[in-house]
Amino acid sequence: MTERQATIESTTGLRERKKQRTRDALLRVALELFTTQGYEHTTVDEIADAVEVSQRTFFRYFASKEEVAFAVQEMVESHFVAELLARPPEEGPFAAMRNAVLGSWNTIGEAIEAVVPVELHMRTYRMIESTPALLAAHLRRSTDLEERIAGIVAEREELDLDADPRPRVAVAAFTGVMRVAGRLWGQGEDASMESIRTLTELHLDHLGPALAAEWRTPARTPGAHTA
Amino acid sequence: MTERQATIESTTGLRERKKQRTRDALLRVALELFTTQGYEHTTVDEIADAVEVSQRTFFRYFASKEEVAFAVQEMVESHFVAELLARPPEEGPFAAMRNAVLGSWNTIGEAIEAVVPVELHMRTYRMIESTPALLAAHLRRSTDLEERIAGIVAEREELDLDADPRPRVAVAAFTGVMRVAGRLWGQGEDASMESIRTLTELHLDHLGPALAAEWRTPARTPGAHTA
DNA sequence: TGTCAACTGTCAGTGACTGACATTAGCTTG
DNA sequence: CAAGCTAATGTCAGTCACTGACAGTTGACA
Numbered sequence: 271m272t273e274r275q276a277t278i279e280s281t282t283g284l285r286e287r288k289k290q291r292t293r294d295a296l297l298r299v300a301l302e303l304f305t306t307q308g309y310e311h312t313t314v315d316e317i318a319d320a321v322e323v324s325q326r327t328f329f330r331y332f333a334s335k336e337e338v339a340f341a342v343q344e345m346v347e348s349h350f351v352a353e354l355l356a357r358p359p360e361e362g363p364f365a366a367m368r369n370a371v372l373g374s375w376n377t378i379g380e381a382i383e384a385v386v387p388v389e390l391h392m393r394t395y396r397m398i399e400s401t402p403a404l405l406a407a408h409l410r411r412s413t414d415l416e417e418r419i420a421g422i423v424a425e426r427e428e429l430d431l432d433a434d435p436r437p438r439v440a441v442a443a444f445t446g447v448m449r450v451a452g453r454l455w456g457q458g459e460d461a462s463m464e465s466i467r468t469l470t471e472l473h474l475d476h477l478g479p480a481l482a483a484e485w486r487t488p489a490r491t492p493g494a495h496t497a
Numbered sequence: 498m499t500e501r502q503a504t505i506e507s508t509t510g511l512r513e514r515k516k517q518r519t520r521d522a523l524l525r526v527a528l529e530l531f532t533t534q535g536y537e538h539t540t541v542d543e544i545a546d547a548v549e550v551s552q553r554t555f556f557r558y559f560a561s562k563e564e565v566a567f568a569v570q571e572m573v574e575s576h577f578v579a580e581l582l583a584r585p586p587e588e589g590p591f592a593a594m595r596n597a598v599l600g601s602w603n604t605i606g607e608a609i610e611a612v613v614p615v616e617l618h619m620r621t622y623r624m625i626e627s628t629p630a631l632l633a634a635h636l637r638r639s640t641d642l643e644e645r646i647a648g649i650v651a652e653r654e655e656l657d658l659d660a661d662p663r664p665r666v667a668v669a670a671f672t673g674v675m676r677v678a679g680r681l682w683g684q685g686e687d688a689s690m691e692s693i694r695t696l697t698e699l700h701l702d703h704l705g706p707a708l709a710a711e712w713r714t715p716a717r718t719p720g721a722h723t724a
Numbered sequence: 725t726g727t728c729a730a731c732t733g734t735c736a737g738t739g740a741c742t743g744a745c746a747t748t749a750g751c752t753t754g
Numbered sequence: 755c756a757a758g759c760t761a762a763t764g765t766c767a768g769t770c771a772c773t774g775a776c777a778g779t780t781g782a783c784a
Contacts, residue, residue, distance in 0.1 A: 413680075552771090
């Protein structure tokens, strides 16, 4: 509860501002080193030295080496949740989740830029996807998020999360598909925002058709739902 | 490629048998300690000491403390893959995956028992689900498995994995739902095989309905697909 | 039986992380 | 503005997972 998440230099004391600067510096230096030399080849000492603080201080700002890698990601997730909560109740669960994702991407850029360059965050995301230890952490974090989303969906639909399996099932299917899109984006050449948007829509469009028993009709074209 | 996975004491030399016994002992002791004292409160030294080998030897059998926790899980997964490969080609992808899972559970017990008591494995699974670090590793391993399954599905349906998003999308949705069932089972009271089978079927049954736009019709009863 | 290769143990070292305690430096109050 | 409080930081020692190097042991096999 005492944590500040953005770089909003509120008119607080010098102490606060110093802390904020230290945190920002640690974060930026860490991501820069991670993305250039690789996560595993970067030691915490290296990060701390670059910012000229002790290793102990690093661990007072971030509970682990891992945590610093997900600092921005966490903002993105809150953004999505906020967007989902704002979706009109008439929308079905899938429409709401889909619109929340696509909608949150319209404004997320600025929010990120307040902390680190967007381009650095893109590189970070790709690094997470390609570093086993970080991918594992990412997936675990995602399950926490899923549970939150399931709760929101259940709320929207006025259902009891423990009695009706549909909220969790729907969210699991949705996020599963999102992850496939995210992973392919991370592996692909095109690191643009356009690219991930297209990939996401493409994959979400295929969720319905993929559940059909018969697949033998080719379905290469994005929008063409066969069946 | 040089690894043995089961406890089949083939008529090989004394050396091989000794190795097998050491591995089995390490595995069993490790799981026993993990499940009783907790994963994090168990050190590798403790395990090694209990088996009376050096810590170094432990790491020659298992690449990490984590790996030993997943040794049995790995068997279970291979079992599922084998079952999936054996499903008749007429079955749709979902039917095939579903039947493969449920089918593999018919015979998995004996396979497990050859290495460790089934009951110990059940406890281990629950421990994995409730230990953050292990859950993370589990999820990462699952993505590897998903990719394998997607390949098999694409093969079955004679599709190009890179051109058609449906295999990956279907697998993501399927395994996402499986994980929800698995997690709930791990959290619930009933640790029986019956229990997980029921939970799985229940959740898979709800995948189709959950994709529908309209949910307002209550769907509490397991088999009752509304809409 | 002797030789080779596979196992194993020992040792030293790295890197993430933690608790305890001393030190520094904003903030507050008289 | 000086004294005192307290949050932030530094230092140090220690634990634990994991690794490379090297030496000792012990099955396997001619």
